[in-house]
Amino acid sequence: KNQVEQSPQSLIILEGKNCTLQCNYTVSPFSNLRWYKQDTGRGPVSLTIMTFSENTKSNGRYTATLDADTKQSSLHITASQLSDSASYICVVNGGGSQGNLIFGKGTKLSVKP
Amino acid sequence: GAGVSQTPSNKVTEKGKYVELRCDPISGHTALYWYRQSLGQGPEFLIYFQGTGAADDSGLPNDRFFAVRPEGSVSTLKIQRTERGDSAVYLCASGKTSTNTGELFFGEGSRLTVL
Numbered sequence: 337k338n339q340v341e342q343s344p345q346s347l348i349i350l351e352g353k354n355c356t357l358q359c360n361y362t363v364s365p366f367s368n369l370r371w372y373k374q375d376t377g378r379g380p381v382s383l384t385i386m387t388f389s390e391n392t393k394s395n396g397r398y399t400a401t402l403d404a405d406t407k408q409s410s411l412h413i414t415a416s417q418l419s420d421s422a423s424y425i426c427v428v429n430g431g432g433s434q435g436n437l438i439f440g441k442g443t444k445l446s447v448k449p
Numbered sequence: 450g451a452g453v454s455q456t457p458s459n460k461v462t463e464k465g466k467y468v469e470l471r472c473d474p475i476s477g478h479t480a481l482y483w484y485r486q487s488l489g490q491g492p493e494f495l496i497y498f499q500g501t502g503a504a505d506d507s508g509l510p511n512d513r514f515f516a517v518r519p520e521g522s523v524s525t526l527k528i529q530r531t532e533r534g535d536s537a538v539y540l541c542a543s544g545k546t547s548t549n550t551g552e553l554f555f556g557e558g559s560r561l562t563v564l
Contacts, residue, residue: 368550370550370552377557377558378557378558379453379540379542379555379556379557379558380492380540380553380555381555382552382553385550385552423491425491425492427553429550437482437494437553439484439491439492439493439494440491441490441491442490442491444489
């Protein structure tokens with residue numbers, strides 16, 4: 337069964353600290369993996385996309401990794417800011433029709449001053 | 450507007466009533482999705498349109514839920530005989546199919562509360 341599991345479910349860190357969010361998937365076939373950020377009361381917004389051949393990609397203070405062999409991805413946030421408080425959702429695209437998108441339940445990150 | 454627009458942003462209704470939620474996708478996006486999101490959960494897939502047709506409606510929970518996209522642009526999610534368990538945020542997203550990268554552009558959502 338195609339599944340996307342995220343951990344931890346929630347995380348509290350102090351402003352300025354780093355953190356890493358995990359995403360494990362069993363989706364097959366695999367086309368790409370995307371991390372979304374969802375602020376409270378807003379719709380998710382894409383942060384980065386990882387394709388099969390990419391291992392690491394950075395977007396400002398966000399760095400995503402992908403290990404296609406172990407079917408794991410991580411999102412590392414450096415020097416966290418209060419505005420990073422949000423839910424981070426991992427979405428795996430199983431390819432084929434664009435409808436084949438499998439969502440994780442998200443990790444809720446709270447950054448405290 | 451440049452983004453996905455959803456109306457109403459909030460809807461409070463009584464159990465048993467009929468509701469309609471509207472989604473205006475980004476112009477030119479042929480793919481349109483409806484998701485339902487409960488508190489603390491990720492979006493749950495409901496239905497996916499490619500143009501005017503529902504390419505995948507396997508996520509609709511039961512026959513009280515129905516969605517249309519008659520002209521391939523605006524979509525309406527319709528819920529009949531609402532139940533308290535239908536209370537959630539209903540998210541609409543649109544996407545391009547030309548790249549098949551799977552990026553979705555989400556609206557702000559319609560928060561439905563069934564009393």
